């Protein structure tokens with residue numbers, strides 16, 4: 336990396352980091368100026384201090400919650416994506432699945448969390464299901480939108496060229512889903528944390544950040560509650576950034592004017608040759 | 610009216626089309642010789658795109674047949690190259706990827722296809738842009754890529770539906786000259802739809818004028834201007850004569866029935 340690109344990259348990172356720092360400063364100033372008692376809103380320093388003291392325990396809890404988020408996210412996104420593809424290909428599936436889909440979103444997640452625990456137990460499973468339920472809906476809707484967004488004339492052109500169904504799907508319809516799919520994934524990534532915490536609150540026996548949060552709240556240890564919130568937020572932001580990075584890799588045509596040659600040396604479409 | 614199926618590379622034999630009960634294309638017969646360049650002009654909505662959709666096999670005509678080299682290909686696809694007014698480049702494929710689209714959708718892209726795409730791009734001035742995505746190209750470049758994609762599909766007969774309709778007049782003229790070069794190089798048979806009478810005459814060996822909807826071929830105007838053609842061709846007496854004749858036919862029905870320059874998607 337040249338000096339200039341390095342400087343540019345740091346410059347780009349500096350703005351969001353600065354913004355986060357600003358939030359902390361404003362928070363600190365407000366707490367001090369308004370003289371808010373520590374058990375109502377702790378200062379940033381007190382919060383970070385609790386985080387440091389409780390870190391050995393918090394680290395494990397963060398891992399557990401992250402795991403719930405990641406697995407639930409992957410399951411929800413995969414189910415949503417494949418369901419959308421199946422719905423777009425086969426009319427009957429679309430007719431059957433659509434009302435169920437809408438119904439699944441109309442059910443308040445909070446309300447089904449408890450019965451889910453009865454069915455799935457207190458382990459990882461109910462949390463994954465709740466996270467997946469939240470992630471999967473935007474994925475289905477956006478993937479369907481992408482599949483249906485393909486210009487009819489482009490599909491006609493593919494027909495004129497005697498395109499084979501599978502190849503037309505892989506080369507034309509599938510890539511059209513990428514942009515809306517990643518929008519859905521970014522929304523989903525930030526929602527996963529809410530799902531995981533909800534799951535942990537219902538299945539009280541678990542050992543995640545959500546449980547810690549409840550426990551500390553009961554003890555009026557507000558600084559610890561805020562610490563847990565910071566960690567949960569960090570998980571959501573990390574997920575969002577990861578998806579954004581993947582998006583840049585998966586859709587180079589949106590951010591770059593040329594494709595990199597190196598990446599294209601061994602492309603998969605070479606294999607289908609007769 | 611019916612064309613002799615034995616003559617001509619592309620024969621349109623008594624083709625007529627109606628959408629449900631709305632007539633879109635009147636009975637049309639036409640025979641195009643191997644290596645010929647024919648232009649079609651006609652008022653908006655007279656059925657030019659419908660005719661192309663029938664020839665390309667996208668639409669099955671209500672009546673009539675389409676023959677290529679004497680073979681009945683009515684309603685079957687894959688026999689002609691077809692370029693629509695929209696360039697229809699796929700945004701996620703590079704210039705090369707778009708040129709080899711025909712192969713990608715059928716047998717799969719081989720090294721030979723890629724090499725050919727590169728050669729086409731080199732020969733026709735897009736060599737440096739081979740790895741560019743379409744959004745980084747100008748309108749004229751995009752149309753050239755779309756035409757290369759049609760060329761790389763390797764069909765002798767090519768249907769071009771207002772390919773330069775969206776370009777400014779300067780770019781348009783250089784694209785026309787470029788198209789004539791390509792045609793002279795590769796000797797394909799081209800049927801070219803346009804709303805621009807000058808363009809129709811400049812490119813073609815004959816211009817077919819269609820009547821308003823449901824259109825039929827009202828007249829055939831031969832264009833006896835020597836090739837290769839250049840800027841001077843636009844001011845020859847032959848050009849002016851052909852233009853006067855075509856405009857007369859287009860506006861014969863009075864104003865409002867014919868709008869020669871209006872560009873509408875099919």
Ligand SMILES: Nc1ncnc2c1ncn2[C@@H]1O[C@H](COP(=O)(O)OP(=O)(O)OP(=O)(O)O)[C@@H](O)[C@H]1O
Nearest residue numbers: 628633652653654655656657658659660873874875
């Ligand atoms: N899919 C369709 N369903 C019903 N009517 C159609 C359809 N496609 C075209 N038409 C009608 O058929 C007629 C001919 O349409 P077509 O697109 O062939 O005209 P065109 O000569 O290409 O016009 P333009 O020069 O504006 O592109 C029009 O009146 C149009 O409204």
Ligand SMILES: [Mg+2]
Nearest residue numbers: 657658874875
């Ligand atoms: Mg048209």
